[in-house]
Amino acid sequence: MQRYFIELSYDGTAYHGWQIQPNATTVQECLDKALSTYFRQPVASLGCGRTDSGVHATQFYAHFDLEIANEEAFGEKITAKVPDPLRSVSGINSLLPYQIAVKRVFEVDHEAHARFGATERAYHYQIHFHKDPFKLNRSWLYKGELDMEAMNEAAQLLSGYTDFSCFSKSNTQTFTNNCKVMEAFFEKKDEGLQFTIRADRFLRNMVRAIVGTLIRIGKKELDLADFKEIVESKNRSNAGQSVPACGLYLVNVIYPFVK
Known part of the structure; x- marks a missing residue:
């Protein structure tokens, strides 16, 4: 598993805050759906904070993990066909509502944490x-x-x-x-x-x-x-x-x- 940070911004007017919740559309829900679709595997992000309904962000970070390679098969490691995360910005943005924009995606250490790592x-x-x-x-x-x-x-x-x-x-x-x-x-x-x-x-x-x-x-x-x-x-x-x-x-x- 490889951990990535994603930097984004959003207009929170139409969303019930960042964090996923039942029966309400949130920024995290939209982002996770876009990431899962683009990388062809279930992706769950974790944000740097929890903005409330209607609150905006010009800079927001989240982290997520990707399975880059499959287990060994017949003595050989089979690399999954995962799009390059470092070149994924335009692709992810094409799957997101216009009110949410990804700025960059980059690798971090596995222990890096979007919420607890912020100073x-x-x-x-x-x-x-x-x-x-x-x-x-x-x-x-x-x-x-x-x-x-x-x-x-x-x-x-x-x-x-x-x-x-x-x-x-x-x-x-x-x-x-x-x-x-x-x-x-x-x-x-x-x-x-x-x-x-x-x-x-x-x-x-x-x-x-x-x-x-x-x-x-x-x-x-x-x-x-x-x-x-x-x-x-x-x-x-x-x-x-x-x-x-x-x-x-x-x-x-x-x-x-x-x-």
């Missing part, structure tokens, strides 16, 4: 303030004014904490809610705002809950002391509502063994 991830959250048909399902339309400076003051506090239970969905399968946030900030972009956050890992719904809470700072409903109290409470009910999925993008995943 850093980054997300963007897009906000726009005026009706724009070209941002439908790709950015959140917010009607009102926001104090970006105040939101950035609060966002800078995140790097001083490790337990982000207050921003996580309850009853998840994670063993810890500890994360290391390297940076978090808002900036003006395309007549709107873009929020960037980098961390070693993220909890389910974490980014959308953080943005929802920072929005309350920007609306002057909360101040820095309130924000600190929310984080230190470790209670999800104290934080703000999760903002809509349409504005969220996974934009970067870092591995020490991937260039």
Whole structure:
């Protein structure tokens, strides 16, 4: 068996997230069907994360294993007729919906892991303030004014904490809610705002809950002391509502063994 990494991007609007689930179309389901068809054998991928329904990714990694050669027969090893994975991008893309695009496929060590091997991830959250048909399902339309400076003051506090239970969905399968946030900030972009956050890992719904809470700072409903109290409470009910999925993008995943 040979392990491969596949880099892709997708518009998550029409999908119920990355991970396969019953009675719903997901990105992983579409990818696995395309890989299995192209390589003429059952293929099951494992992704670098689990994006929710409607969330997008400009960079996403998954790994999968291929049986390259059959067992020995009559003393000789019979090589299976498997298309060259390293030249498979256009072929796999032809089997995928237009909203999902493969960028590259490359060999990795058998122990390489798309989820647990990542050392850093980054997300963007897009906000726009005026009706724009070209941002439908790709950015959140917010009607009102926001104090970006105040939101950035609060966002800078995140790097001083490790337990982000207050921003996580309850009853998840994670063993810890500890994360290391390297940076978090808002900036003006395309007549709107873009929020960037980098961390070693993220909890389910974490980014959308953080943005929802920072929005309350920007609306002057909360101040820095309130924000600190929310984080230190470790209670999800104290934080703000999760903002809509349409504005969220996974934009970067870092591995020490991937260039």
